[in-house]
Amino acid sequence: MxxxxxxxxxxxxxxxxxxxxxxxxxxxxxxxxxxxxxxxxxxxxxxxxxxxxxxxxxxxxxxxxxxxxxxxxxxxxxxxxxxxxxxxxxxxxxxxxxxxxxxxxxxxxxxxxxxxxxxxxSRPHRLLVFINPFGGKKKGRHIYHSLVAPLFELAGISSHVIVTERANQARDHLLKKDLSGFDGVVCVGGDGMFSEVMHGLIGRTQQEAGLSENDPNVKLQPCNLHIGIIPAGSTDCVCFATVGVNDPVTSALHIIIGDSQPLDVCSAHHPTVPVHYSVSLLGYGFYGDVLAESERHRWMGPLRYDFSGAMVYLSSRSYAGVVHYLPADPLLSSPRDNIRCLSGCSVCTKSTERLLPHPTVSESVNSFHCSQYSSDSSEGEWVSVAGRFRCVSFTCMSSSCPRSPLGLSPSAHLADGTGDLILVRESHPLSFLKFLHRHTSTQDQFDLPFVEVHRVKAFRFSLPPGEEEDGCEDMERGATRQRENQDTQCVMDIETKSRTGSQQQLTERGSGAYRERGDWRGKKALFCGPCCSETPSVSVWNCDGEILPFSEIQCRVHGQLVHLYARGIEDKAAIVS
Ligand SMILES: Nc1ncnc2c1ncn2[C@@H]1O[C@H](COP(=O)(O)OP(=O)(O)OP(=O)(O)O)[C@@H](O)[C@H]1O
Known part of the structure; x- marks a missing residue:
């Protein structure tokens, strides 16, 4: 009626x-x-x-x-x-x-x-709220109770609040506990906390759908529950890139009115570990090294990223590898078209899901290495690029943040089923510095001869033919010698406490696979400091701030896999206050 x-x-x-x-x-x-x-x-x-x-x-x-x-x-x-x-x-x-x-x-x-x-x-009535009391400046609890809870109460939203006592508690809760009656999940914390919640929700959804999320070829089921982010972390990049500001009240209001922003998610697969998901940065080389280095300097607080950035920059490393990628349709959009993904983005709206066709589960079991080099023409034509790279990065969003207002890839889209693959070849240190510096200004970081950027639906990274991943042993040997010779602690062990202050998520998630096989990695040196004379031949991946301690990886974008309580960045010029 x-x-x-x-x-x-x-x-x-x-x-x-x-x-x-x-x-x-x-x-x-x-x-x-x-x-x-x-x-x-x-x-x-x-x-x-x-x-x-x-x-x-x-x-x-x-x-x-x-x-x-x-x-x-x-x-x-x-x-x-x-x-x-x-x-x-x-x-x-x-x-x-x-x-x-x-x-x-x-x-x-x-x-x-x-x-x-x-x-x-579409407003939420009941929310499950996870507060990380240790995120950012440790103000999560205060931010929630003083700024957010009164607004939820006013809007008639009831919430079940869990203050976490350990890393991965939110993820485990989402994987195992009864979620009926909830309209959405809110995380009060930073990007790490968001990542936990996202992994939990995606995992739960696949469990319920009877899908194996570790299979790189399985089409994942989108999550029903929305995710709200109340920024209370150190960087809050996902919040910034989807709302335009890092402000708890702004985010709370988006949650209350039931805004909905779909988000593409990239799954990162390696045969020996459970899948990892990324929305903001998958980075090998420079970004992997900076994260690994920064783990050794946690005591410095947020300053450790600047310090580690400088150290890794000075070490001027590049890594050999082969990148294979599946290009997205260039007629629909391109990373160089200067079209920013703003609220109501026409590229995302028009985009039909353009993901790969999906083989059956039995076809894809144990297919990691085979599929790395196979090419299925129905997916489109895979392209290969070999060389030495300072960094190989991939992002499903602009990844803008207060320090880089336009982000890693300013024209990337939040929900068009693609991501941007950025290849930075070996270059003079000053040229690389120019590339890095351009992220902090409005200058085009892709307008440099040693940089290429591609809009893709999937990609793989492998070591050059003949080099196996156990080439990491070189790094171990070099580093061990260095320890003996120089009495220096320049090696990071992956079993040291991660950024979470907890055991690496990888080892915890490893329902056997990583742990059984992972001992060699666990005990092995993964990163040599710049003081080492023998530079490692391989790097690690930085997956939204978590270290993935391997080189070869197979990744694909899952269009609109999760939904946030957000609406994208509003165009200031178009909004009359
Ligand atoms: N009670 C807890 N104790 C220790 N670690 C926790 C706890 N609750 C959550 N965590 C972990 O802390 C990590 C970091 O938290 P969070 O992302 O909230 O803050 P941050 O690291 O300061 O911010 P950012 O990720 O934006 O840089 C997350 O990966 C999460 O798994």
């Missing part, structure tokens, strides 16, 4: 009279002066109303209600400039209206609540 939600009447805000109109999709109120002339109008889409309360209500610093029976309060989203950031900050505004009678007040509140139910139906 169609509900006629039009309501129009005079309302008062303080001493001023307004003509207020609810059309179903919008609530607007226009000031009317003493001569009955209409002045300024405020218009709020129903989808951006946060809540409606009887009386004159305040919610911060604590909730207070003055129960005047002619009054009601409307809370809604207001945008404001974020200063330096790319996106817009969302704030909540409230207007306290007075009506001519209690009956009219009741009519207004009932119409507004009905409008919210019928015209904004």
């Amino acid at each position: 169609e509900i006629d939600l039009r309501l129009e009447s005079s309302l008062w805000v303080g001493r001023k009279r307004y003509l207020a109109v609810l059309t179903g999709w919008h609530l607007q109120w226009t000031e009317v002066d003493k001569k009955n002339r209409q002045r300024k109008t405020t218009s709020v889409p129903v989808s951006e109303l946060i809540g409606v309360e009887d009386g004159r209500v305040e919610i911060l610093p604590g909730k207070s209600v003055e129960d005047a029976d002619h009054d009601f309060t409307v809370f809604y989203v207001r945008r404001s400039s974020s200063g330096g950031s790319y996106g817009l900050l969302w704030r909540f505004s409230r207007t306290q209206f007075s009506c001519a009678s209690r009956a009219l007040r009741d009519q207004w509140t009932s119409y507004l609540r009905t409008a919210l139910k019928t015209h904004s139906p």
Whole structure:
């Protein structure tokens, strides 16, 4: 039954009279002066109303209600400039209206609540919230309870809050516990926490669908539950690249109104370890080395990334390898087309899922090495590039962050089923520095002769023919000699505590495979510091901030595998506040 939600009447805000109109999709109120002339109008889409309360209500610093029976309060989203950031900050505004009678007040509140139910139906009612109390500046708990929980309460959202006591608790909970009744999962923390939640949800979804997520050729099932990110980490890159700002209140408001942003996810496979997922960075060479190096300097705090970056830069390493990639359709978009993926992006909207055709499970079992070199023409033509690379990076999103406002690949799209593969060949140290520096400015980092970028649906990295992955032993031998000779601790053992302060996720996730075979890796040196004279011949992968201690990898993009409570970066110029 169609509900006629039009309501129009005079309302008062303080001493001023307004003509207020609810059309179903919008609530607007226009000031009317003493001569009955209409002045300024405020218009709020129903989808951006946060809540409606009887009386004159305040919610911060604590909730207070003055129960005047002619009054009601409307809370809604207001945008404001974020200063330096790319996106817009969302704030909540409230207007306290007075009506001519209690009956009219009741009519207004009932119409507004009905409008919210019928015209904004995808709002969450029940959320599972994980707070990492140790993420970023260790303010996750405070951020949630002081800034987010009061807004959830106002919006009528009930939440089950779990403050984590160990790394991977959120992931394990999502894999094993009953999730019925929840509309979404919220993580309060940084990119590592998001990654945990994403791995848990994707894994759970595949379990329930009876799919083997470790099979690189299986088409994964998209997750039903949305993920909300309340930024409280050190970098919060995923939040920044999907909202445009790292701001807990902005993110909470996107969750409340049930915004939905699909997100492509890249699965990274190696035959001996469980699958890993990445959305922001899969990086071999420079980015792998920086992460490995930074693990040795955790005591430095966030400074360790700058320090390690400098150390690895100075070591000026490059690595031999062969990259095979499956190009995406160049007619649809390209990493050099200067089209930014903004809210309502037409490339993502138009994109039909353009993933690989999928062989049956039996065809693909144990096919890692075979499929590395096979080519199925129905997928499109694979392209190979061999050489020495400073870094091989892959991202499913721009990966913009406050330090690199345009990101690793400024024109990458959040949800078009592709990712950007960036190959940086061996180059003069100053040229490489120029490449790195361009990430912090608006200069085009791809406009350099030793850099190439490709929009792809899948890629593989292998060591050059003849070199096997156990070539890591060179690195071990070199490093061991170095330890003996120089009494230096320049080797990182993968079994040291990871960034999480916990045992490497890899070893924990390894339901046998990694652990059984993994001892050689576990005990082996994976990274030599720049002080070593014998440089390692292989690097490791940086997978969204986690180390994957191997070189050969097989990756593919799964279009729109997860959904975030977000709407992409809003175009400041297009939004009239
Ligand atoms: N209670 C806990 N104790 C130790 N580690 C935890 C706990 N809860 C979560 N973790 C782990 O901490 C890691 C880092 O957390 P998080 O991402 O929230 O913060 P961060 O590292 O400061 O931020 P960013 O990832 O944005 O750089 C995550 O990988 C997560 O698995």
